[in-house]
Amino acid sequence: MSGRGARPRAHRLAGSLLALATGLVVAATGCSTADADHGEVVVTTNILGDITRNIIGDQAEVTVLMRPNADPHSFGISAREAALVERAGLLVHNGLGLEEGMLRHVAAAEESGVPVVSAGDHADPIDYTSDESRGEPDPHFWTDPVRVVAVVEEITDRVVEHVDGVDEEAVRANADAYRAELEALHEEMAERFAEIPVDRRQLVTNHHVFGYLAERYDFEVVGAVIPSGTTLASPSASDLESLAGAVRDAGVPAIFADSSQPDRLAQVLADHAGLDVAVVPLFSESLSAEGEGAETYLDMMRANTDSISQGLLGQL
Structure with a gap:
């Protein structure tokens, strides 16, 4: 009798284990789907973060990864x-090689099925013209607000x-209102910029970042202290x-x-050139913290317009 009772208990135990295993598989399978937050948007750079907001x-909730005053090439x-990126409902990144420290995370998000917007791909990108980076796409499209309009349409x-x-x-409706602000x-x-004489529309920057602005508003980029599109490079003495x-x-x-x-390198160049050259700070790759003058993309571009105009007109 004890033998006849053991078999049903064994069957019940096996059935329980099978049910437990099945439940774990279902839970594990559902976990990846449940963990995805399809109502949250994650944005890499703070410039794109402001545009997206x-x-x-x-x-919807928008999470911006890059802190104010950070360097998009190295943050x-x-x-x-990283886990938040892979669970996002939508990931917005600059693309064109800008966020060098984020490339593997963007790739991982794409592999996990997260919808990804590479903003620069929709901004009619141009190539660098410097010898160091010639032929590579320039990721700094936001220096041209007309191109930002196209990016707004894609993100929307x-x-x-x-x-x-x-x-x-x-x-x-939000996108239409913001587009009107960009056009203004x-x-x-x-x-x-029309106030600046043609012979003064020449830019020297700490690295190549204003190609789009130069193309849109008829400036000549004389050169950059770091002859590259990334701040991670370094100039040689011959440069x-x-x-x-x-x-x-x-x-x-x-x-x-x-x-x-x-601005040490720019100051070294000013000294090396043997000229009285002003070194003017711009908010070229990051928004600032509150109270520092470039809290939003629109603020940043207006501040830069003032600084470039005053610097080239000798009004500083």
């Missing part, structure tokens, strides 16, 4: 933020398509000597250095 408004994220469409719970009408910004910049000669020949009155980077 203007589009979304209060329709990194925590393990918690992808938000409506992929982010759960948003009101399409509200999102598109472009008109302001064009009017302000500095060559640029110093160009600065002397052009009579450039100002060198523009990114506010997130020390």
